[in-house]
Amino acid sequence: MYRIGIDLGGTNIAAGLVNESYELVRKKSVPTGAERPGEMIVADMAELCRNLCAEHGITMADVTAIGIASPGVANINTGIVEYANNLHFENFPLASLLGEKLGFENIKIANDANAAAWGEAVAGAAKGTSNSVMITLGTGVGGGIIIDNKIYTGFNCAGAELGHIVIEVDGVPCSCGRHGCWESYSSATALIRMTKEKIDECRATGRKSMMLDAPRVSGRLACDCMRAGDEAAKEVYDKYIKYLASGLATIVNIFQPEVISLGGGVSGEGQSLIDALLPLVRAQSYGVGFVKDLPELRIAKLGNDAGIIGAALLG
Amino acid sequence: MYRIGIDLGGTNIAAGLVNESYELVRKKSVPTGAERPGEMIVADMAELCRNLCAEHGITMADVTAIGIASPGVANINTGIVEYANNLHFENFPLASLLGEKLGFENIKIANDANAAAWGEAVAGAAKGTSNSVMITLGTGVGGGIIIDNKIYTGFNCAGAELGHIVIEVDGVPCSCGRHGCWESYSSATALIRMTKEKIDECRATGRKSMMLDAPRVSGRLACDCMRAGDEAAKEVYDKYIKYLASGLATIVNIFQPEVISLGGGVSGEGQSLIDALLPLVRAQSYGVGFVKDLPELRIAKLGNDAGIIGAALLG
Numbered sequence: 001m002y003r004i005g006i007d008l009g010g011t012n013i014a015a016g017l018v019n020e021s022y023e024l025v026r027k028k029s030v031p032t033g034a035e036r037p038g039e040m041i042v043a044d045m046a047e048l049c050r051n052l053c054a055e056h057g058i059t060m061a062d063v064t065a066i067g068i069a070s071p072g073v074a075n076i077n078t079g080i081v082e083y084a085n086n087l088h089f090e091n092f093p094l095a096s097l098l099g100e101k102l103g104f105e106n107i108k109i110a111n112d113a114n115a116a117a118w119g120e121a122v123a124g125a126a127k128g129t130s131n132s133v134m135i136t137l138g139t140g141v142g143g144g145i146i147i148d149n150k151i152y153t154g155f156n157c158a159g160a161e162l163g164h165i166v167i168e169v170d171g172v173p174c175s176c177g178r179h180g181c182w183e184s185y186s187s188a189t190a191l192i193r194m195t196k197e198k199i200d201e202c203r204a205t206g207r208k209s210m211m212l213d214a215p216r217v218s219g220r221l222a223c224d225c226m227r228a229g230d231e232a233a234k235e236v237y238d239k240y241i242k243y244l245a246s247g248l249a250t251i252v253n254i255f256q257p258e259v260i261s262l263g264g265g266v267s268g269e270g271q272s273l274i275d276a277l278l279p280l281v282r283a284q285s286y287g288v289g290f291v292k293d294l295p296e297l298r299i300a301k302l303g304n305d306a307g308i309i310g311a312a313l314l315g
Numbered sequence: 316m317y318r319i320g321i322d323l324g325g326t327n328i329a330a331g332l333v334n335e336s337y338e339l340v341r342k343k344s345v346p347t348g349a350e351r352p353g354e355m356i357v358a359d360m361a362e363l364c365r366n367l368c369a370e371h372g373i374t375m376a377d378v379t380a381i382g383i384a385s386p387g388v389a390n391i392n393t394g395i396v397e398y399a400n401n402l403h404f405e406n407f408p409l410a411s412l413l414g415e416k417l418g419f420e421n422i423k424i425a426n427d428a429n430a431a432a433w434g435e436a437v438a439g440a441a442k443g444t445s446n447s448v449m450i451t452l453g454t455g456v457g458g459g460i461i462i463d464n465k466i467y468t469g470f471n472c473a474g475a476e477l478g479h480i481v482i483e484v485d486g487v488p489c490s491c492g493r494h495g496c497w498e499s500y501s502s503a504t505a506l507i508r509m510t511k512e513k514i515d516e517c518r519a520t521g522r523k524s525m526m527l528d529a530p531r532v533s534g535r536l537a538c539d540c541m542r543a544g545d546e547a548a549k550e551v552y553d554k555y556i557k558y559l560a561s562g563l564a565t566i567v568n569i570f571q572p573e574v575i576s577l578g579g580g581v582s583g584e585g586q587s588l589i590d591a592l593l594p595l596v597r598a599q600s601y602g603v604g605f606v607k608d609l610p611e612l613r614i615a616k617l618g619n620d621a622g623i624i625g626a627a628l629l630g
Binding site for chain 2: 073082083085090129130131145147148152153154155156157158159160161162164165166167168169176177178242243246247249250253254255256257258283284286287290291292293294295
């Protein structure tokens, strides 16, 4: 038997078949066409499910559960997307509409960051734990909280917005309207901003740096140049790590989860990222020196498939 | 039938009888003598329980449960205080030792801030909710998190240290070793520091303020002088409120609890404190404008008895 997970993004709808070992065995995606009416998007999601099955030589009768990772405020209890800005959804009954199109009952939804955290908790970096937190370091900073083997969303399904904890009152403006959000210091976008600022500083002061020769500024530039021995790049990286570690220590002090997993583009740095963060996080974690077990910091395992796999495992 | 709650503090042991309506009907306290061996402290706790019963004309047979609010890292599952700095406890089997002394089995323990949050959730400001957070604004900033009608402690019982979330990287040094913790901006201690700083500034610049005439600087001074129309005092109060609101909005964005209750000395300001905070917290809360229900901000109801009542209701 199989499960289907659907990651409904603003650009693409990605869906996958997950087997009983929680492995993604087939994946397929289509453009979302986010400007269209929701019903048309749902029709494409249904078609995607049927095509996935057909291509794998199974039918919907071989599928036990469907889950959808949705942007915005997704009510995990009612299957309704209460609000998703980029899809123009407002109180949109996503689960029931897809259910009608497919003649299928067991359909669950969750916010995309929460679904990814659930995927990592059940089948990824936090497998085997009951309490974990996932932080996604991408365009923004996303968060998902698993408590007692359940996704924690708050009473109004709008919680776990971990990118929007303020780490610098009056700090850098954030897209959410606050100033100084963790997201504004620890997203890939923030790393690029810090890199550009350092490049401007080098230009202004005549300081040499390999970063000046780069055709474009990516989230990787500072990391790559630092590894090649560039001092200015190391300053960017150290600053980024300092803010990221501060936010992670805050997550430790609030949740003391068994595992914090790091996903998103920046996590591609792998173990070297953990090695750079760990001493700073440890030094700021409540309980160091007298608490036996402290949370583990791990790189997420499921990559871009975390949302699909997590969604599939919701049901 | 009755329950006994014991609030084990660094200075006093306060215990109380709680009736079936969750009301504190009798209270008694003795000095802790924190420098003594733990066994002697426990002997006094047992004596306190017996005396409470005797004075109320009941016996221990009329008591169904005993709970202890302990400082430090209290393991709610094992009844062991894993670490409490001010009592010199390390892996101290508090519940079982008291049980032996009293010949009583149903004894639970919790961290004191967590017990207070539990008291407010069951019998105080957050009564009737399943998900709430309590913030205590006293010498420090304490926190307690209730999720699905259970105290959340993290896997190692050291979580919910909400005073130790950093709101200003490189900010004011905190007793925990970090810099810029919420506690360093929103405790009564921080309010006193801000008041003293403003008084020094007034003295240095020759600016007039009623605060200059105060025989001593308390947490109330800035509030009282502000109400009497003092501009410098208003600047202190506004600064304090700004930082407090920032931390509270962070709590909203993480937890979206049904209720956040504010306790501790500063909460004595009552509704005027809520009125000052609410517009700032709302403006920074994720979901404003598209989420129907947002968390309510309330003044805690049980005052200094929250720990006793919460402890009594642990069992």
